[in-house]
Amino acid sequence: MDFQxxxxxxxxxxxxxxxxxxxxLLVFVMLTTSFVVAESMELSxxxxxxxxxxxxxxxxxxxxxxxxxVLVDNQPMNMEQMNEALGARIASNADIKIAVxxxxxxxxxxxxxxxxxxYLTGGRNVQVDKxx
Numbered sequence: 001m002d003f004q005x006x007x008x009x010x011x012x013x014x015x016x017x018x019x020x021x022x023x024x025l026l027v028f029v030m031l032t033t034s035f036v037v038a039e040s041m042e043l044s045x046x047x048x049x050x051x052x053x054x055x056x057x058x059x060x061x062x063x064x065x066x067x068x069x070v071l072v073d074n075q076p077m078n079m080e081q082m083n084e085a086l087g088a089r090i091a092s093n094a095d096i097k098i099a100v101x102x103x104x105x106x107x108x109x110x111x112x113x114x115x116x117x118x119y120l121t122g123g124r125n126v127q128v129d130k131x132x
Contacts (some may be wrong), residue, residue: 060089060099063131064114066105079117086121098123101131 020026062082070077072085089096098118102111111128118126 022087058085058093059099061099061100061101062114062118063103064106064110065103068110070108070114079113082114083117083121084120086123090122095113096123100126100128102128103131 061071061073063074065071070079070082072082079084086098100111100114100118115126115128
């Protein structure tokens with residue numbers, strides 16, 4: 001038996017709708033993506049070397065206590081007073097080293113608030129450590 005097959009007509013796949021969907025997705029991704037430039041602050045990490053050669057007056061020490069109080073060079077200050085003291089010291093010496101010391105129990109928010117104040121007053125040479 002010899003059966004004769006009828007040839008099938010090849011159906012063309014219409015890609016217009018697929019391309020349209022891809023372009024819609026591309027536009028959606030482009031519109032929902034945010035291009036935010038994050039402003040950051042460089043922190044100096046401890047090198048492990050002795051800092052005995054650094055003069056005591058060339059380092060501004062900011063200590064944050066767990067109750068939220070701030071000591072600038074062992075003098076209690078609120079945030080406004082700290083901003084004024086930082087501005088005066090940085091104006092007199094732009095390359096002053098700033099050591100931010102935190103005690104046990106200090107929240108990250110308190111530390112970030114002090115670091116923001118240091119950054120906004122122009123402090124660039126900052127080191128964060130725990131208070132001894």
